[in-house]
Every structure is written in C-alpha cells, then in structure tokens.
Amino acid sequence: MLFDSLTFLIAFPVFTVVFLNAPAWIQPRLMLLGSLVACATFGWVSLVWLILVTLIGFHFGRSIESAASTQRLWAAILLLLAPLLLLKYTDFVIDAIDSALAYFATPLIRPRFNFSLPVGISFYTFVVLGYVIDVHVSRTRAERSIANFALFTAFYPKLVAGPVERQADFSPQIDTPKRFDYARVTDGMRIIGSGLFKKLVVADRLSVVVNGVYANPDAYGGTALILTSLCYMFQLYYDFCGYSEIAVGSAKVLGYDLIWNFNRPYAARSISDYWRRWHISLTSWFFEYVFAPVSALLRRRRRMAVICGLLATFLVSGLWHGARWTFICYGLVHGIAISIDYLTARPRKRFRRWIPAPLYASLAWAITFAFVACADVLFRSDSIMATRAYLYRAITGLAPDLRFLTQHHFSAASMKALIAGLPIPKMDLVLALGTIVVIELAGYWGRERPFRQILAIQPLWIRWPAYYLVAGAIVYLGSQNAATMFIYMKY
Amino acid sequence: MKSAAQILTELTPIFRDALDDKQLVLSPDMSARSIEGWDSFTHTQLILAIEEHYRIHFRLKEVMNFKNVGDMCSAILRLAP
Numbered sequence: 001m002l003f004d005s006l007t008f009l010i011a012f013p014v015f016t017v018v019f020l021n022a023p024a025w026i027q028p029r030l031m032l033l034g035s036l037v038a039c040a041t042f043g044w045v046s047l048v049w050l051i052l053v054t055l056i057g058f059h060f061g062r063s064i065e066s067a068a069s070t071q072r073l074w075a076a077i078l079l080l081l082a083p084l085l086l087l088k089y090t091d092f093v094i095d096a097i098d099s100a101l102a103y104f105a106t107p108l109i110r111p112r113f114n115f116s117l118p119v120g121i122s123f124y125t126f127v128v129l130g131y132v133i134d135v136h137v138s139r140t141r142a143e144r145s146i147a148n149f150a151l152f153t154a155f156y157p158k159l160v161a162g163p164v165e166r167q168a169d170f171s172p173q174i175d176t177p178k179r180f181d182y183a184r185v186t187d188g189m190r191i192i193g194s195g196l197f198k199k200l201v202v203a204d205r206l207s208v209v210v211n212g213v214y215a216n217p218d219a220y221g222g223t224a225l226i227l228t229s230l231c232y233m234f235q236l237y238y239d240f241c242g243y244s245e246i247a248v249g250s251a252k253v254l255g256y257d258l259i260w261n262f263n264r265p266y267a268a269r270s271i272s273d274y275w276r277r278w279h280i281s282l283t284s285w286f287f288e289y290v291f292a293p294v295s296a297l298l299r300r301r302r303r304m305a306v307i308c309g310l311l312a313t314f315l316v317s318g319l320w321h322g323a324r325w326t327f328i329c330y331g332l333v334h335g336i337a338i339s340i341d342y343l344t345a346r347p348r349k350r351f352r353r354w355i356p357a358p359l360y361a362s363l364a365w366a367i368t369f370a371f372v373a374c375a376d377v378l379f380r381s382d383s384i385m386a387t388r389a390y391l392y393r394a395i396t397g398l399a400p401d402l403r404f405l406t407q408h409h410f411s412a413a414s415m416k417a418l419i420a421g422l423p424i425p426k427m428d429l430v431l432a433l434g435t436i437v438v439i440e441l442a443g444y445w446g447r448e449r450p451f452r453q454i455l456a457i458q459p460l461w462i463r464w465p466a467y468y469l470v471a472g473a474i475v476y477l478g479s480q481n482a483a484t485m486f487i488y489m490k491y
Numbered sequence: 492m493k494s495a496a497q498i499l500t501e502l503t504p505i506f507r508d509a510l511d512d513k514q515l516v517l518s519p520d521m522s523a524r525s526i527e528g529w530d531s532f533t534h535t536q537l538i539l540a541i542e543e544h545y546r547i548h549f550r551l552k553e554v555m556n557f558k559n560v561g562d563m564c565s566a567i568l569r570l571a572p
Contacts, residue, residue, distance in 0.1 A: 137555050272532065287531035295535045296554045299542070306535060 001041040002160075002486065003246040004199060011038075016253055024177035028151055031254070035156040042119040049083060049118040054153045056080055057128035058146055061135045065142035073136045077129065084125045087115040092323030120159045122320060126285055128153060131167045133289055140168045148174050157251040161243055161486060163259040163281035170256075178255030183456075188252030190452040193470050195245030198439070199486070200478035203239035205424075205432040206231045212423030214380060217390050222397025223418040225390060231429075233376050234436050236487060237265065240279070243486045264443050266372070269364035271337045274372060282320075286313045306342055311335040321379075326387065330378045337371060431477065493571065495519070498564045505540045506560075509533050519561030545571045 001007045015034050022030050040047045060076035094110045131152075134140040143149040152170050213220055213228040220228070244261035251258045259281045268274035275283050295309030311332070318331020352360050374391060381387040401418055408414030422429065442451045455466055493501075499517055507515050510528045523529040529537075538554055541547075541563065547570040557563050 137552065139556070276530065284530065292531045292535060292555065293551075296538070296551055299535070299539060299554075300548070302539060302543075306539070309535065 001038050003243065003250075004196065004486075007041070012250060019254060020178055020180045027178055028174050029147060032147055032151045032154065035151065035154040035159060038156040039119065039154060039159060045116075046118040046120070049121055050124060050154055050159075051150075053080060053083065053121070053125055053128055054150050057131060057153065058143065058149045060132050061142040061149070064132065064135050068136060068138075073132065076132045080125055080129050080132070084121055087117055087121070089319075089323045090115065120161065123162045123164060124153050124159065126164055126282070126320075130164070130285055130289055134167065140166075143167065143171060155251070155256070157247040157254070157256070158258055161240070161247075162279075163244060163247065163261050164285045165258060165281065169259070173256050176255070181255070184255070185253050187452070187456065188249045188254075190455065191245050191249030191252060193249075193467070193474070194452065195242040195247075195249060196474050196478075197242070197470055198238040198245065199242030200474055202432050202435050202439075203235045203242060204478070205428050206235035206238070209422050209424040209429065210235050210380070214390075217386075217393060220393075220397075220421060221401055221418060222394050222399075223401045224422055225394035225397065227419060227422070229373050229377050229390075229394065231432075232380050233266070233373055234432075236376065236379070237262070238436070239487045264440070264447075266369060266440070267365070267444070268368050268372075269361060270368055271334065271341045271371065274368055275334075275338065283317075286317050286320075290316050303343070307339045310339050310342065314338065325384055326378050326381055329384055329387075330375060333375050333378065337375075493568065495561075495564045495568060498567050498571075499560070501544070502541070502560065502563070502567075505537065505544060509536045509540060517560055519564060520559055522559040541567065547571055 001011065019027060019030055019034070036047065036050075039050055056076065056079050060072060060079075064072050064076065091112050091114065094112065098110060131140070131143075135142050143152065148171060151174055152165070152167055155165075155170070158165055209228060210232045213224065214232075217225060241262045248258045248260060261280050261282075263277040263280065265274055265277040268277055291309040291313040294312045295305045298305035298308055301308070312335075314331040314335030315328065316331070317334075318327045318329070321327040321330070377390050377394075378384070378387045381390060404418070405414050416426070419429075445451075446454065455463060458466075499519065503515065503517050506517055506526075507513055510526065510533060512528070515526070523534065534557075538549065542549065545567055547567065549566055549570070553566055557566070
C-alpha cells in the first residue's frame with residue numbers, strides 16, 4: 001500500500017477517524033495493528049522480516065541495558081545487519097568474485113539468488129541499530145513494552161522509506177492520547193497535499209524524460225543531456241521530498257511528529273551544507289553512528305581522523321543505497337568532496353573576506369550545484385562506464401551546441417531545436433520546470449516561515465481556492481505514467 | 492587550578508570558530524539541541540580543537556556522551572593540568 005495508491009487514499013482517512021475516536025489506552029495497539037496490516041499488504045515476507053528485526057532489537061536493548069557489554073552490542077549489530085547484508089549484497093559479492101576470477105581463468109558461473117528486498121528493511125534495520133547503540137552508550141533507556149517498541153519500528157508513515165527516527169524522539173509520543181485537533185489535522189493535510197503534488201505533478205512528469213534519455217544517451221546532444229541531468233536532480237529530490245512530506249503529514253494528522261528530511265538542499269553553498277539539508281534523518285544517522293565513532297577512535301591522528309571518518313561515512317552511505325559500484329563511487333566521490341570542503345575551510349574563510357559576499361555566495365552555490373548534478377549522473381547510471389560516457393558526451397557536446405546557437409543568434413527556434421528530440425511533450429517539460437521554479441522561490445521566501453503556515457492564516461476566500469488549485473493539479477496534471485514507484489523504496 | 496567560568500570563557504572562541512558564529516555566548520546548559528549547527532561533524536571538530544588547546548585526551552565514551560557544554564567543562568577541569 002503506497003502513499004500514492006488509491007488504497008491508501010481510502011484507507012488512511014477511515015483509519016484516522018477510527019484511531020482519533022478510539023479510547024486513549026487502545027490507540028497505541030490500534031496504530032501497531034494498522035501498521036502491521038499495512039506492512040502485510042506488501043507481502044507476508046516483508047512482515048516476517050519486520051517482526052524478526054523488531055524482536056532482535058527489543059531483546060538486545062533489554063539485554064544490553066541489564067549488563068552493558070561490548071560483545072552483546074556486536075552480537076546485536078551482526079544479527080541485525082545479517083538479513084540486510086544477505087538479501088542486499090549476496091549477488092553483488094558473487095559477481096565481484098566472478099569478475100576477479102575472470103582475470104585468471106574462465107569465469108565461474110555461480111548461482112545468483114535474486115532475493116527481493118522486504119519493504120523498508122534498509123530503513124527500519126538502521127532505526128533499530130541506532131536504538132541498540134544508544135542503549136549501549138546510555139543515551140536512551142531500553143524500551144520496556146514490546147508493543148511500544150514494535151510501534152516505534154513499524155509505524156507505517158515512516159516504515160517504507162523513513163524518516164529514520166530515534167527512539168528518544170518517537171517513543172515519548174506513543175502513549176500520549178491522540179485527539180482530533182483541527183489545526184494539526186489541517187496542517188498535516190497541507191503537508192500531504194504538497195508531497196503528493198511534488199511526487200505526481202513534478203517528479204513523475206520528469207521521470208519520463210529522465211528514463212527516455214538515460215536509456216539511450218548517445219542519441220542526444222550536450223544541451224539535452226545537461227538538461228536531463230538537471231531534470232534527474234529535481235526528479236530525485238521531488239520524489240523523495242514528496243514521499244517524506246506525505247510521511248510527515250500523515251503522521252501529523254494521526255498526532256505524531258516526524259523529522260523533516262529536506263531543507264532546500266539545492267540552495268546549499270558547500271558539500272557539507274548540502275548534506276545537512278539532504279535526507280537529513282539518514283545523514284545525521286550516518287554521522288552519529290559511523291562518522292562520530294570512527295573519527296573519535298582515530299582522533300590522535302588529528303585531521304586525518306576526520307578525513308577517515310568522512311570517507312568511511314560516505315562509503316557506508318553509498319553502499320546503503322545498494323549493491324552497485326556506481327553507489328560505492330557515488331559515496332566515495334561525496335566523501336572526497338566533503339573532505340576537501342573540510343580541509344579548505346580556513347582558506348575559504350579568508351578568501352570570503354576579500355570578495356563581495358553576494359559574489360562569494362553565488363560562486364559557492366554554483367560549484368556545489370554543478371558537483372551535485374555530476375554526482376547524480378553517477379547515482380542514476382547503470383555503470384561507471386555509462387556515467388563516464390554520459391558526462392563526456394554532455395561536456396563535449398556543449399561546444400557544437402553553442403556554435404549552433406551563435407549561428408542562429410540564440411533564436412527561440414534554435415533553442416527548441418536543441419531539445420527537440422527529448423522524449424517528453426514540450427508543454428510537460430515547461431510545466432514541470434516552471435513548477436520547480438515557483439516551489440523553490442516559495443521555499444526561498446518561506447525560509448523563516450513555511451508557505452503552508454502563511455496560507456493557513458489567510459482568509460477563507462484565498463485559502464480554499466488554493467487548496468482546490470493544488471487538488472485539481474494533482475488530479476488533472478498528475479502524471480498518468482506507470483513509473484510511479486517512489487525511488488527510495490527500492491533502497 | 493582553573494575555574495569552570497574560566498574554562499567557559501576559553502571555550503567560547505573555540506565554539507565560535509567551529510560553529511562559525513561570532514555572536515555565540517556559551518552557557519553550561521547549552522547542548523547540541525539548543526545550538527544550531529552543532530551536529531556530529533562539528534562535535535568532532537570541537538573535540539579536536541579542545542584537545543589540542545588544552546593538550547588533553549578525552550576517553551572515547553566521554554566524547555560520545557557529552558550532553559552539554561557543562562559536561563565538557565567538567566571533563567576539561569578534571570584532565571587539564
């Protein structure tokens with residue numbers, strides 16, 4: 001049952017009405033039941049893995065608290081990671097062994113398992129791992145109630161693709177009675193509307209051009225490839241941000257608060273700034289549980305400790321996305337970039353004093369944006385060779401495109417000609433890109449106070465037409481294409 | 492022997508530099524939750540800068556468990572010569 005499915009659109013309001021009117025003592029159990037049923041709609045295998053990871057986490061949380069021992073912590077980490085490693089990386093490791101053997105003899109044709117990944121396993125495994133580590137370092141108390149712990153793990157709005165919550169933030173909300181609160185419910189609905197709009201009107205529309213061009217990049221020129229890489233950046237962002245907003249909004253309607261996962265990431269002025277704004281819950285998880293211990297352990301090596309911590313963090317982050325060399329390289333490339341960011345912090349600070357602030361800010365933004373766009377090509381491509389070919393063709397194809405534009409005096413017709421072959425109707429592309437500009441500008445102006453909060457205090461005659469406009473856009477402009485699965489669901 | 496207030500004064504420029512906030516005024520109850528930008532990355536940079544400044548070495552568990560500025564001051568008082 002996905003957020004953008006008809007089942008969810010029917011089941012969620014019905015469940016909300018029942019849940020908010022139920023006696024307080026039964027609400028946590030009702031929410032747990034609802035979450036488990038929702039998980040079961042993805043198949044009983046997903047449910048079994050979820051229960052297994054929950055039981056391991058609960059048992060070790062209690063056991064580690066009763067007698068803090070490093071062996072127990074490592075046993076918990078290994079047991080929790082084992083299913084994820086087995087299901088996600090077995091074929092990748094066999095492939096790597098086969099490729100290595102190919103250098104010496106005929107490659108061995110070993111069996112491939114093609115395990116299908118249970119829904120949300122990468123997310124809830126990390127949620128439970130964080131909990132066990134927190135109990136070990138006494139950052140949180142072990143959960144006493146198995147039902148409450150199961151709800152912390154299985155809470156449906158965050159089950160499939162996060163946000164990656166901390167037990168210390170989520171558990172205190174479980175036993176608080178949830179009642180209908182007009183302001184809260186309408187705020188949640190506005191967030192859900194914004195998420196659905198981003199996913200269905202923008203991300204899914206952009207997926208048409210992205211899928212078409214990445215399937216055969218050789219057929220396109222430099223401008224078309226660069227435009228497509230920008231489309232992919234925003235498809236990825238709006239798809240996942242849309243998902244996260246629906247998660248946060250649904251939780252809010254039900255009376256729970258979840259972490260905001262995005263904070264205008266493409267406005268970042270450095271790579272470290274970018275990672276403070278992108279997939280915030282998971283990035284902070286990696287920094288808390290990978291970077292902090294690694295750099296703390298090695299800190300006699302001073303700056304080298306930070307570099308090692310950063311490289312380890314982004315290598316794990318790349319691997320987390322999946323068993324592919326492109327993801328590993330994506331992690332490493334970002335790890336190297338953020339290390340350079342760290343090492344050049346002082347010279348940049350000095351440089352900043354010498355040039356006008358707006359010029360420095362624009363320069364820093366442009367470099368960060370261009371880097372993220374290039375790295376995202378790696379994230380989207382099927383192989384490292386395909387990434388190389390794409391970027392090479394995009395960069396070398398720019399000069400002929402520029403010559404063509406100069407010959408035609410940058411006429412509108414010549415610009416149209418450069419993107420003529422893109423597999424998307426022009427109006428769809430204009431609509432998607434125009435919407436992105438409007439949303440990003442609204443985000444910029446709403447830095448201090450989000451646009452939805454400003455809308456909430458407007459008179460009725462402004463508010464309701466705006467709601468109808470968004471709802472109408474979702475219904476009539478929502479992409480009708482099949483590629484509607486949330487991108488981060490597959491990780 | 493330094494006082495906690497003295498340590499707090501000495502820590503202020505270190506925090507201002509790491510958090511890039513020239514106006515920051517430290518108090519013992521300030522924590523990562525109350526100071527914007529104090530995340531795990533900045534925390535490590537703070538620890539490195541403090542250890543270098545005082546020529547001390549915190550225990551690993553200490554580093555992972557500092558709850559606020561006051562905890563850091565107490566550890567520095569205990570370790571600093």
